[in-house]
Amino acid sequence: MPSSSRAKPAAPVSTVILGTGSFAPAGVLTNAELSQRMDTSDEWIVTRTGIRERRIAGPGESTSDMAVQAAAAALADAKLAPAEIDLLIVATITPDLTMPATACMVQAKLGLPTTAACFDVNAACSGFLYALDTACAMIGSGRYRHALVIGVEKLSTIVDWTDRTTCVLFGDGAGAVVVGPSSKPDVGLLGTRLGALGENVELLYIPGGGSAAPATPESLKAGAHTIKMKGKEVFKLAVRVMEESARDILEQHGLRADQIDCVVPHQANLRIIEAIAQYLELPLDRFFINVGRYGNTSAASIPLALDEARRAGRIKNGDLTLLVAFGAGLTYGSALIRW
Numbered sequence: 001m002p003s004s005s006r007a008k009p010a011a012p013v014s015t016v017i018l019g020t021g022s023f024a025p026a027g028v029l030t031n032a033e034l035s036q037r038m039d040t041s042d043e044w045i046v047t048r049t050g051i052r053e054r055r056i057a058g059p060g061e062s063t064s065d066m067a068v069q070a071a072a073a074a075l076a077d078a079k080l081a082p083a084e085i086d087l088l089i090v091a092t093i094t095p096d097l098t099m100p101a102t103a104c105m106v107q108a109k110l111g112l113p114t115t116a117a118c119f120d121v122n123a124a125c126s127g128f129l130y131a132l133d134t135a136c137a138m139i140g141s142g143r144y145r146h147a148l149v150i151g152v153e154k155l156s157t158i159v160d161w162t163d164r165t166t167c168v169l170f171g172d173g174a175g176a177v178v179v180g181p182s183s184k185p186d187v188g189l190l191g192t193r194l195g196a197l198g199e200n201v202e203l204l205y206i207p208g209g210g211s212a213a214p215a216t217p218e219s220l221k222a223g224a225h226t227i228k229m230k231g232k233e234v235f236k237l238a239v240r241v242m243e244e245s246a247r248d249i250l251e252q253h254g255l256r257a258d259q260i261d262c263v264v265p266h267q268a269n270l271r272i273i274e275a276i277a278q279y280l281e282l283p284l285d286r287f288f289i290n291v292g293r294y295g296n297t298s299a300a301s302i303p304l305a306l307d308e309a310r311r312a313g314r315i316k317n318g319d320l321t322l323l324v325a326f327g328a329g330l331t332y333g334s335a336l337i338r339w
């Protein structure tokens with residue numbers, strides 16, 4: 001048994017993001033390549049989704065491998081050593097194994113202390129926001145000091161590559177943040193608004209392979225272990241719920257939409273982002289958008305975009321950032337961060 005030498009720190013005033021990192025596998029799959037494999041076209045995919053290409057991890061490149069790359073970059077950015085992390089949360093719907101949690105594999109590969117708490121969160125595309133809120137609450141309790149929060153997916157392994165209505169949408173990647181305490185009020189994670197519409201499970205789900213429908217040779221043949229989505233219904237709900245969630249959190253904090261410096265939305269479809277911008281009456285250039293290069297990477301989407309936004313100089317100290325997500329569950333969430 002490892003001895004727990006965790007000292008009980010005082011509860012911090014706020015929790016801040018100390019560093020960000022991301023990783024995208026080198027393999028690029030373009031719309032032109034997809035068009036050669038199935039009845040689709042670059043024109044259809046770009047017009048309906050804004051996606052031009054996506055990254056696909058290689059067979060030897062696991063979810064935990066991608067998570068480790070993103071986490072190492074976030075730790076370097078935060079100037080923290082793995083030994084200083086006492087909490088690791090991995091948001092993913094594509095764990096390396098059904099059991100145990102991918103967080104445990106990431107812990108071992110990164111060399112985090114054996115006294116660090118490690119677990120996974122499954123909230124699909126909203127997973128990173130659920131994990132971030134959990135980490136901030138745990139640090140806010142004063143019982144944990146530095147958390148690694150990772151959103152990572154290898155969606156290429158759960159996509160039906162014969163279904164053109166879904167396979168063109170998804171990609172692989174990872175993003176990570178390091179969260180820690182701060183004595184400064186009014187900075188860091190100002191608040192979150194999480195929720196779920198659980199009566200809509202079958203709009204976006206994987207029917208087979210769980211305890212309700214264990215894998216059989218027949219279920220494998222029928223492709224029951226791949227993503228099924230009613231795209232039109234999901235689209236409409238995504239726009240409505242992300243707009244409402246953004247409005248709710250702004251209202252909670254007495255803020256107007258035009259006070260947000262940068263919105264980092266879940267990157268599912270450019271048309272969804274355009275609709276939200278229109279409803280919030282914000283110019284599209286207030287949004288950070290990279291869906292064209294990565295497609296929908298579910299839990300990885302927001303932390304990957306957040307890291308790229310920071311590196312592109314789109315987020316500076318003092319700025320107010322709004323994160324907003326929506327995904328299978330159907331889960332949703334928004335978060336406000338003052339840098």
Ligand code: UT7
Pocket residue numbers: 039040041044045048049125164165166168204230231232234235238268269272296298326327328
């Ligand atoms: O992370 C959150 C979860 N996911 C989402 O947020 C995705 C939400 N939904 C969407 O983004 C959109 O609904 C899609 C991009 C999935 C689809 O766009 P749409 O404008 O709703 O198209 P549709 O499903 O109504 O399909 C229109 C037509 C259909 O043909 P018919 O029935 O009109 O003859 C489809 O069969 O486009 C056809 N189609 C395609 N054609 C070429 C569907 N997929 C493709 C394709 N290439 N890849």
